[in-house]
Amino acid sequence: MARIVFIGAGDVDLMRRVVSDLFLASPLRGRLEIVLHDPDPGRLATAEALARTLDAEAGARAVISACADRRRALDGAAFVVSHVDLGGFEATLRDFEIPHRYGLRQTIGDTIGIGGIFRGLRTIPYFVDLGREMAGLCPEAWLLSCSDPMAMTGWAVLEATGFERFAGVCHAVCDTHAYLADLVGRELDEVSFLTAGLNHQSFVLRFEAAGRSLYPELDAVLAADAELGRHVRMEMYRRFGYFPTQSSEHAAEYVPWFMRHTAETARLGVPMEEHLRRLGQSMHVYEETRRALSAGRPLLVRWQHQEPAAAAILAVLTGQEKEVYVNVRNRGLIGNLPDGCCVEVPATANATGIRPRPVGELPIQLVALNRTFLNVVELTVRAVLDGDRRHVYHAAMLDPNTAATLPLPDIEAMCDELIKAHGDLLPEAIRA
Template identity: 35%
Template sequence: MVKIAFIGAGSHTFTRTLVRDVLSFPTLQDSTLSLMDIDADRLERIETATRTLVDGNDLPATVEATTDRREALEGADYVITMIHVGGTEPVRNEIEIPRRYGVEQSVGDTLGPGGVFRATRTIPTMLDIARDMEELCPDAPLLQHTNPMAMVCWALEAETEIDVYGICHSIVGTAHAIASYVDVPFEELEYWVAGINHMAWFLDIGHEGRDLYPDLEEAMTDPEIYARDVVRFETMDHFGRFITESSHHLSEYLPYFRHEQAEIDRLVDASAYDPDREAFEYSPVCWLPTGEYFDQWSEIDHADQFDPGEVDTSLERSGEYAARIVHSLETGESRRMNLNVPNDGRLITNLPDDAIVEVPCHVDATGVHPCSVGDLPPQLAALNRTNVNVQSLAVDAALERDEDALRRAVKLDPLAGAVCTLEEIDGMVDDLLKANAEYLPEFA
C-alpha cells in the first residue's frame, strides 16, 4: 500500500483524472489517497467525487481529505502538486496589463510577463511544500504539474534535496496530433523528443522504421491540416522540426507571431478551417474579452452545481504520466516518457548546465533515468536558449526577491522585446508590481 498526497486537490477536474489513473492500475487500488487543498469547499467536493469513484468500483483504497498540508505529506510515498497561487485576480492582471503595452499573450502561464510574475508568486509556496517534504517524506518524489513548469522545477532543484520530476502532457497531445496529420495510428507512432517544456522538438518521427517528416511536410500543404496548426507548421517550415506546444500557446514564446495586430489577424484568418480559430487570438483557458472565463473560474465546482450521482466512475486511463510513474516505480514495469529534469550539462549538451530540460526518461523500479540527447540542431537550441534566459533570471528574482532580476527577465522575453522599448517594459513591470502587491509583498 502506498500513500499519494495530492497538493492542490481542489483542481477538481485534474485531480479526478489523476485519481482515476491511479485506481486504473489493480496494484495501486489499495493506495491511500490524501487530498489536500486550502479551499475547504473545493476539498469537500473532490473528496466526495473521489469516494464516489472508489465506492462505485468497490475498491480498497483509503481516501483522506485535509486542509493541513503537513498532515497530507506525513509519510507520503509520492507527492503530486497542481497548485495555483492567488486566484483569478493576479492572472487577470498578468494578461490585461501587458496588453496595454502591446504584449498580446495568449495564455501567459509559461513565459512572458505573465509567466515571470506567475513564477515569482508561485515559487515561494512550492518551496514551502518541498521543505515540508524534506522533513515529513524526504524520500518521496515530487511529481510536479504546476506552471510555469521549468521555472518552478528549477527553483526546487536549486534550493531543496527533493527529487522533482516536472510532468506535462504536451508531448503526448502533440504526438496524437501528428499521428492524425500523417494518418498513422497513434499507438504505432515512433518519436524522439527533447528540448524544454512547451518548446521541445520532435527530433525524429517514424512508423515501422520509416521517416515520417516527408509525410508531415506534405500534410502541411493540405489547407485544412495547415489551418489546424498554423504556427507550428510555420515554425517547422523555417526551423526544420515540429514543436510540442499548441499553435496559440507557442506563438507567445517567439517574437515572430504576435508582435502586431496585422500578423495576429493573418494567423487567425489562416486558421479559418479551425472551429476554434478564436482561440488563437485569446485562449479560452486564459482570457476572454467579456470576462466569461474568469467568471466561470470563480464559480466552477460551486456546491449547488455538483451532483455526486453524475460522477463518472469508469476507470479509463488518461494520457497523463503521474500514475504511470508511480506504477513503474512500484512494480518495475519499464516505461519511457518525457519528463522535465535538470540538464546537469550532460543531457542536452548545447543548453545551459543548470537549465530544466524535457527529455526522454526510462522509469522502472530502480528509479527515473534521463536519456542523454547530445546537441540539439543549433537553430533549435538557439530558440530554446531565448526562453531559458528568461527562466534563469525569473528564478533568481523569485529566490532572491530581486527586482532587478525580475525586470531583466521581462526585458529578455522574446515577445515583450518585440513590441516594447526598455522604458515601456519598466512601466509595465511597475504596473504589474502595483496591481499584484498583495501577492508579492517582498517587492512592495
C-alpha cells in the same frame, strides 16, 4: 500501502483524471492511500467527496482522507502530485489587464512572457517551501508537478532546496505524439518518437515508423491542406525543421514574430487572452462536478491515454515499465543547454523509480530558441532566489514578445504597476 498526496486537490478536473487512472489499475486495488490537501475548505470537501465517489465506482478500496495541514499531509508520502494557481483568477486577470493597457498582447501568459514572469514570482516561493518540506518529511517521495511555469519552478526547487526528486509532468509531449501519428494516419504504437527541449518549447527530434522518418509524410499532408498549415506550430515547423510540442496559442508568445502583428495573429488563428476563457471554463467544470456529485452521477474517467502523472506512478508501483516525459535538472541530459536548468526529456519509469535518459545535443537552431526562452526563466528564478527586483525588469526586457512590442521605459513602468497590483502575493524583496 502507497501514500499519494494531492497538493491543490481543489483542481478537481485534474485530480479526477489522475485518481481515475490509479483506481482503474487492478494491481493497486486495496494498496493506495489518497491524501487530499487544499487551502480552500470548500474545494477540499468537494475533492474528498469526488475521490470517495471514484473509489466506490472503481472498487479500488483506497484509504482516502482530506488534510488541511500541508505538512501533515506530506508526512510519509511516496508521491506528491501538485497543481496550484497562486492568486487564482483575480491574479491572472491582472496579468492580462495591466499589460493590455500598455498595448502588450498575450494568449496564455503562464510560461514566459509578462504573465509567465509574474506567475513565476508568485509560484516559485510556494514550490521552494514545498520542496524543503518534502526534503524533511518525505525525502524519498517524487514531487510530480503539474503546475506552470514548470521550467521556472523546477529550476528553483532543484537549486534552492536540495530536494532532487522533482519531475514536472505535462500533456504537451504525449498530446503532440498522438496528434502527429493521427495526421499521417498511423496508430500511435506504430510510431517511434524522440522529443526534447524545455517545457512548452520542446521539439520532436525523431518521428519514425519501421526505421523511416515520417516527416516527409507530414510534409505531404500539409502540402495537401493549406488550412492545416495556418497555425503557429506549423509555421515554426516549416522554418525550424522540427515539430514543436506546444499548441499554437502557447508557442506564439515565446518568440517575437507573431503577437505584435495583428495580420499574423489573424492569419494564424491566434486567440487573444485565451487563458481567461479557459479559467472561466475551469470554474464551470468545478461547479458541474459539484452538481454531478449532488445528483449521484458517475464520475469515473476512462481515458485511452493515461494522465502523465498517473502513468509515472503506476509504472513505479506496479513495475510495469513505461516511457514518460519529465522536466528535471539538466545534468548532461541535453548537452548544449546549461547544466542546472530544468529540461524536458524522456524517462524510463519502473519499480526502480523514474530515470531520465540523455538525448545528446539539440540542433543548433532549436537550442538557440531554447536559450532565448531560458533567459526569461533564469532571470525570474534569480529575482526570487536572490531577492532582486531588478531581475524582474531584466526578465521582461529580454522576453521576446515583450521586447518586440514595448520600449524599455514602458516595460519598467508596466512591471512596477504589476508588482504593486499583486502586493502580498509576491516575495517581500520584490515589493521593496
